[in-house]
Amino acid sequence: MVGPKRHFLPLVLISLTAFFFYSYYHSSLPPSTSEFNPNLTVSNPIHAQSYNPSLTNFSFIVKVLGFNRLDSLSRCILSLANADYLGDRVHLHVYIDHFAHQNGSSTTLDQKLSESHRILEFVDGFDWKFGEKLVHYRTTNVGLQAQWLEAWWPSSDNEFVFIVEDDLEVSPLYYEFIKSLIVNFYYNASNYSPSIYGASLQRPRFVPGKHGNKLQLGDETRLFLYQLVGTWGQILFPKPWKEFRLWYDKNKAKDIRPLLEGMVTTGWYKKMGERIWTPWFIKFIQSRGYFNIYTNFLHERALSVSHRDPGVNYGKTAGPDSQLLDDRSLDFNILEMHPLSSLKWFDFCFREVIPGRVVTNMDELGLLLPYLKNQDSVFLVNLCEISDSLTRNLLCHFERLNIRNYILFGPESDFLFDLARRGHPVINIDQFVKTVGLYKLTSQGSQFEAVKSILAKAYIIKKFMENGYNSWVVDGNMLFLSADLFLDLESKDPNDDFFLATSLELFYARSSNTAKKMWDNNFVSKVVAMVEDLARKISLSHGKPSFVHVMANLLEENGAKCKKLDETTYGVKIGSGNVNKSYLGNKKLVYWSTEMGLESIQKWLEELNLWVVDQESSCTAVVCHKS
CATH class of the missing domain: 3.90.550.10 (Spore Coat Polysaccharide Biosynthesis Protein SpsA; Chain A)
Structure with missing residues (x-):
């Protein structure tokens, strides 16, 4: 298109200015996050509404x-x-x-x-x-x-x-x-x-x-x-x-x-x-x-x-x-x-970043999946009850290992919106569980938060399978030292549809025909019933139901092939004993108890050279991997 003549430019710009000035003051709300668009920049809606320049x-x-x-x-x-x-x-x-x-x-x-x-x-x-x-x-x-x-x-x-x-x-x-x-x-x-x-x-x-x-x-x-x-x-x-x-x-x-x-x-x-x-x-x-x-x-x-x-x-x-x-x-x-x-x-590596990917329901999750990297497996990372700085440190390790096929999920918060603004795909678990009818659950307190997490995982894995993705479900209380663990397990045991490690709260589900056939709506309903029952039984002891424990029982009941992993073979638990850099050897990950305090975790990770964020919890390095 040929540009406008110079003497028309002032008129054009005045018209544009008037149009956008009118549009701004007649738009009371920011872009809706309910209509999911993977290319849409979505900030925290509360902050967006408070911004009002003249x-x-x-x-x-x-x-x-x-x-x-x-x-x-x-x-x-x-x-x-x-x-x-x-x-x-x-x-x-x-x-x-x-x-x-x-x-x-x-x-x-x-x-x-x-x-x-x-x-x-x-x-x-x-x-x-x-x-x-x-x-x-x-x-x-x-x-x-x-x-x-x-x-x-x-x-x-x-x-x-x-x-x-x-x-x-x-x-x-x-x-x-x-x-x-x-x-x-x-x-x-x-x-x-x-x-x-x-x-x-x-x-x-x-x-x-x-x-x-x-x-x-x-x-x-x-x-x-x-x-x-x-x-x-x-x-x-x-x-x-x-x-x-x-x-x-x-x-x-x-x-x-x-x-x-x-x-x-x-x-x-x-x-x-x-x-x-x-x-x-x-x-x-x-x-x-x-x-x-x-x-x-x-x-x-x-x-x-x-x-x-x-x-x-x-x-x-x-x-x-x-x-x-x-x-x-x-x-x-x-x-x-x-x-x-x-x-x-x-970004600084000239890799494309897609900000604003906030998932609130199953349909939006289906729209998001094609925008992940062309790999067979997706990491579903649970950020519930994980501190902001530990999350940042985890994501810096993802960058170093070139792990880019992941989705983060956690409760609605400014921090979750900020992660989405920076280009990390996130699932707002509070909105997500409402859309699948889980708001009627009777659990209370910390048990309810654990129940929401378990049931959201069950629905998300089902969507992954339907779209042909294998699922790695991990909690934010671990750090990967290498991405080889996941590739090795998938290639060495192709006949096993499920892997799990109880202490790690690590779970793998293959998107095979047999797994998809089993993981249907009826199976998810069984998860709902079992978790609700389990939450009521342990409510007096103030314990929390475990996703991996629930999966182990249900998969066994349904006759699924499920391989239990030996945590000590692949991982190192920090927090007690003599763990140093040389002790890591060929281990694939480190993990810690959710009961550990942030200062103790950070001290251990610093000693192992695994704390890679600065005073502001931003990465100490930019690591480029060619697309």
Whole structure:
């Protein structure tokens, strides 16, 4: 499609603004989680409803970071002045870093002073017609990190900045695009996500995760989301930036460095230290699970181009990194914005992430399964009564072992919604049991929570079987040391439909014809009856029914082939005795009693080098496995 003519663009954008402004204030609820869409970004509905920005207070500031490159700075500011600002009031703030005070000849000093003064004369004399012009000339050399971090503290949730370094050049179309993007993805409630921290106008060229996938996108992809921050023309949203600055202050004060194993940027930080700021922001983004909007305009085109002039990053001029997109090369409608639910999301390894997968019923579970990896087996991980930090640690081990075919299930909570926001598929067990009629159960207290978990597992396994998936049911009180255990058991004992390990609460169900025939609605009804009866019998002792125990009894009654696993052959129990790294040997997993306290579990796992989360319970490494 050929883009609209320039004189129509203001009218088009005004119309878009009015439409989305109307849509926002007439949409009282966020996207419904009851209509399951595997590509839909779903945040905690409570938080989504409380977010209420006002487009009438929208303000935009361009922040230009300069140092000692007059030719670069003048080219940058002239390109900014050539943009169409649609009659909006847009402010220009120019930050000029001072040269470092070093011993040298008076001639060298005079040259530096003259260069700084010429830059100031140019900026002072430049007529910025679109709003306020502010010049901040520093008294000392603060470097690139402080230039970025001290450039902005948002005055409201409706103030946005576009930060450009002085060797950038922007397209005349850049503001029209940015304004449309902000209207669509910040002010439109149906497209808003708290996971998005901004947008980059540079052409994506870099994957920071070591051994990550190549940057490959289809020609039809115009917009996508990617975790990596862009430094060659970055729009920042106010709330995430404030959150980052407070996070940075806390970590810097406590001398916590932004080290993230498996990232190329960590190597940069070890070499350049506090001269650069991006490793700090990358670590923050990894800990929060946030994303950036990027463009894919094909033919190496972008709305912001770096000329890569000599400076912190380049010893000599490398030339433009991309082709500047303008009216002459515009062969599509640049203001066309697809719904957020249709956009692709990618992590630091450039692996696709699918956020918002919250399952509440059997139909939604059936829709989810085809989006799992093309493997025969699925891990169903029980998070009931498992702490948040232990869950995070488990998921970091999944990443290291490249275990991606899993579904987490647990009670409705902010934490469960946050896991879904970050791209982990989850089952809301509280809603799930209601939809299958289990809300009528008579059990109470902790017994009821255990009963819900057991019965949900029975229904979920049935759905897995119907869709041709084998099931591995595990609790969150264990860590896998290798994925070989599951592959070995499935291949060595192909005639056994079921495996179980009582102490581990580990259960396997093969999706064979015999197993599917047995695991019908009548079998699930037997599970309901047995669990209810068992819960009543043990209620006085305050015990809890065991899923594996129930399965062992029912499978035996139905004459199913069921192999009992020797826990000591495959696993090591921590919490007592002398367990160290050498003792693990060829074991496949470690596990612990649910009665153990979190501090004791963490201490044991730290001694075994199995605690792989930091102070914020985010992974200490990014591990890339090629798709």
